[in-house]
Amino acid sequence: MIRLENISKTFNTKDADVHAVRDVTLEIQDGEIFGIIGFSGAGKSTLVRCINLLERPTKGRVFVNGAELTSLNEKELRNERKKIGMIFQHFNLMSQRTVYQNIAYPLKGSKLSKEEQEQKILSLLELIDLKDKKDAYPSQLSGGQKQRVAIARALANDPKVLLCDEATSALDPQTTKSILKLLKSINEKTGITIVLITHEMAVVKDICDKVAVMENGCVVEEGPILEVFSHPKAKITKNFIATTSSISHVYELVEEHSPVVDIQKGQRLVKLNYDSVSTSKALISEVSRNFHVDTNIVFGNVEIIQGSPLGDLVVIFSGKHEDIDQAIAYLEKYEVGVEVMKQ
Ligand code: ADP
Numbered sequence: 001m002i003r004l005e006n007i008s009k010t011f012n013t014k015d016a017d018v019h020a021v022r023d024v025t026l027e028i029q030d031g032e033i034f035g036i037i038g039f040s041g042a043g044k045s046t047l048v049r050c051i052n053l054l055e056r057p058t059k060g061r062v063f064v065n066g067a068e069l070t071s072l073n074e075k076e077l078r079n080e081r082k083k084i085g086m087i088f089q090h091f092n093l094m095s096q097r098t099v100y101q102n103i104a105y106p107l108k109g110s111k112l113s114k115e116e117q118e119q120k121i122l123s124l125l126e127l128i129d130l131k132d133k134k135d136a137y138p139s140q141l142s143g144g145q146k147q148r149v150a151i152a153r154a155l156a157n158d159p160k161v162l163l164c165d166e167a168t169s170a171l172d173p174q175t176t177k178s179i180l181k182l183l184k185s186i187n188e189k190t191g192i193t194i195v196l197i198t199h200e201m202a203v204v205k206d207i208c209d210k211v212a213v214m215e216n217g218c219v220v221e222e223g224p225i226l227e228v229f230s231h232p233k234a235k236i237t238k239n240f241i242a243t244t245s246s247i248s249h250v251y252e253l254v255e256e257h258s259p260v261v262d263i264q265k266g267q268r269l270v271k272l273n274y275d276s277v278s279t280s281k282a283l284i285s286e287v288s289r290n291f292h293v294d295t296n297i298v299f300g301n302v303e304i305i306q307g308s309p310l311g312d313l314v315v316i317f318s319g320k321h322e323d324i325d326q327a328i329a330y331l332e333k334y335e336v337g338v339e340v341m342k343q
Contacts, residue, residue: 007060022217035204038214085154124152144175
């Protein structure tokens with residue numbers, strides 16, 4: 001288990017003190033994949049670097065696998081750090097060394113015999129599916145392959161925890177998916193705890209069990225991802241959902257749960273009731289075309305268009321009554337002004 005207790009980190013710069021992390025308390029259970037999301041500058045990287053004490057917190061205590069890292073001397077800390085792997089956005093491979101040598105590097109000084117080390121490296125190469133690239137140099141690899149090598153290197157000492165700092169941010173969506181799949185399968189096989197920082201909703205949604213949302217150095221909300229994203233409490237979470245995800249991601253996430261819409265109090269709502277899905281779909285595309293609206297939120301057979309000149313929100317209802325009732329109840333909770341137009 002990882003426990004961060006009242007962690008604060010202040011950087012004293014020439015111009016001012018930067019309070020990068022402010023009084024964060026967080027528990028991450030063994031074997032969890034835990035996401036930390038937030039916009040750039042929220043303090044995510046600094047917080048995660050406090051877990052392995054790459055940054056020493058200004059205040060607070062850090063516990064990993066039962067050891068209080070904040071109370072250790074440098075030598076003891078070096079030992080504990082071996083149980084915490086880390087990967088980065090730009091891979092940080094050694095360019096003058098081959099894939100094999102990069103993965104072998106952390107095993108220097110390990111208690112394993114030469115043969116055992118070789119065996120270990122070969123099994124890691126197999127895990128990342130890059131056996132045939134073992135003699136290649138990083139410059140001869142794609143971004144995804146480089147990150148695979150970085151993952152293997154981070155796992156060389158069999159760590160209990162893997163920290164991933166924007167590990168997929170430099171990769172295209174397809175490669176991102178394959179790296180996430182690899183991380184998930186490693187988590188399932190070994191039970192390793194993964195802490196994953198990202199500003200991308202899709203990354204969190206794809207593999208995380210839990211998520212903490214950061215803003216201005218603080219964790220503003222946390223919990224199981226479905227809970228956090230289907231009932232976001234903090235405004236920043238709602239903004240995050242609205243600005244960083246495609247609507248279909250939100251929809252997939254909340255399909256079985258209450259709908260999420262970033263609705264402001266006092267907005268004017270126009271409801272159009274139609275009987276059939278196809279009529280409402282046709283109307284939606286017409287409204288979208290004429291008014292250049294591109295945001296549709298769909299739940300059940302209810303579609304909501306935000307930003308249309310017809311109203312701040314246009315809701316087109318069709319289909320099952322319970323969907324409609326659920327939608328109305330949800331919208332009314334936000335005291336949205338309602339105008340009803342019937343077919
Ligand atoms: P995020 O990972 O969410 O983008 P960071 O943890 O990198 O956020 O940064 C949080 C804040 O701390 C930012 O204002 C950043 O400029 C500042 N910061 C981070 N590292 C340092 C440093 N070494 N010196 C001074 N300020 C820093």
